[in-house]
Amino acid sequence: MNSVAFYLLLLLLTSAATSTTATTIGVTYTTSTSSPLSPDKLAAKVVSMNIPSIRLLDSNPTLIRAFAYTNVSLFLSVPNPLVPLLASNRSLAMRWCYRHVLPFYPRAKISTISVGNDVVSYSPDVSPFLLRAMQNVHLSLADLRIYKISVSTTFSFFNIVPTAFPPSSAQFQEPNGEVIIRPILQFLERTNSSFLVNLFPYNMYRSSFSIPVGFALFEEGPFNFRDDLTTGVRYRNLFDMMVDAVISAMAVMGHENLPVVVAETGWPSSGIDGGEVDATLLYSEMYLKGLLGHLRSGGGTPLRREGVAEVYVFELVERDDDGKRGVRNWGLLHRNLSSKYGFEFSGCGGGGGNGRRFAEFLVVVMVCLLM
Incomplete structure (x- = not known):
């Protein structure tokens, strides 16, 4: 030769x-109000499961400290009620960074801060303050000479994309598209940040009788596909279809190349009531196995070969109220940190x-x- x-x-x-490109596969965690886990115990469990990233939905400083020197990437969140305060007062944004970032970074690998979570849905009156709050947090980090933490906000797919099929025709719902989302996309482009979205195929499956459950659960089958006749693309799972709908909606606004992070996804192991017959432990396990296998394959989506940058499974530990009447049951682990499923989440670093x-x-x- x-x-x-x-x-x-x-x-x-x-x-x-x-x-x-490998997709980072992490988990979300919410602190229990009645019987919180020890932060050190939680961090040790995450490390033992080889989970590379965790989203802390309530960014408690003691939790952040517990992940110092662990090499686990942290995705922090600013609670919705704080958004108007951070928007109106730059010093309060600096104070938040002083309390939640400066004492721990870079010993704790803080990668992302979401200013608010699904504000458009839960706190629509707060939505006009989102961009200013994000800008103030970003500027506060810069004042502290911290430049590698991404600042964004998290949207819910169902509250911003009214029609997901065909994905090539998806657009952001108005008036929020022009008034709220477009300026935020411009900010994300300028600051090299990602678009964060909570994306639950379970919700879309329940909203449409025409979607086979196998299509939502990553199962191969003769009817488990949908064709986008505009692009000629065949979708073999609902997750990819929803991701590409987000990408198409961003493209309409001229930001098709922004990285996408799925900040929450999952399938409930029990529903609010007996009517949710597909919210079962079996289907929950099938969805998670299918999702992890799909992401690890490195195939991406039809409109984006590199796929999404990160995906966070909702959620690591079931909460105290999970399983009670009127509340869906989530969680990879029981409250005693034993696994609910017959597969390992280890090695989920990517595709x-x-x-x-x-x-x-x-x-x-x-x-x-x-x-």
Whole structure:
């Protein structure tokens, strides 16, 4: 084998091994109000499960401190009631950063701050304050010479994208699209931040009788697909279809290249009442297995080959009120931190499976040619 051929093969091997971007797969966690877990115990459990990232829905400083030196990436959240205060008073935004970021960073790997969570739905009167609050948090971090923490806000798919099919025709719901989302997209573009969205295929499946449950659960089957006739793309799972609807809606506003982070996703293991017959432990496990397998494959979505940047499973530990009448049951773990499912969440750092397998094939080819 001559040197030129060897060089070309080595170049192909390198590009194949790095061409597929891995999706970071994390979890969300909400502190229990009645019987909170020890922060150190929680951090130790996350580390033992090899979970690379956790979203702390209530960014308690003691929790943040517990993850120092663990190499677990932290996704912090600013509660909705604080958004108008941070928007109106820059010093309060600085004070929040002083309390939740400065004492721990970079020993704790804080990567993202979401200013508010689904504000458009839960606190619509707070929505006009979102952008200013985000700007004040971003400027406060810059004043502290902290430049690598992304500042964004989290939207709920169902409250911003009224029609998900076909994905190529999706647009943000008005008037929030122009008034709230467009300026935020511009901010995210300027600051190299990501678009954060809570995305639950379970909700869309329940809202449409035409969606087969297998399509929502990543199952292969003769009817588990949907064709976007505009683009000619075939969707084989509901998750990809919803992600591409978000990407299309951003493209309409000229921001199709923004990274997308799925801040919450999951499937409940029990429903609010007996009418939710598909909220079962079996379907919950099937969704999670299908999701993790799909993300680890590194295939991305039809409109974005690199897929989403991060995905957070809702949620790590079931809460005290989970399973009670009128409340859906979530959680990978029971309150005693034992697993609810028959599979391991370990090794969920990401995809790239196809790229790695191709790279391994090329190694074999190269060895054969060199013999």
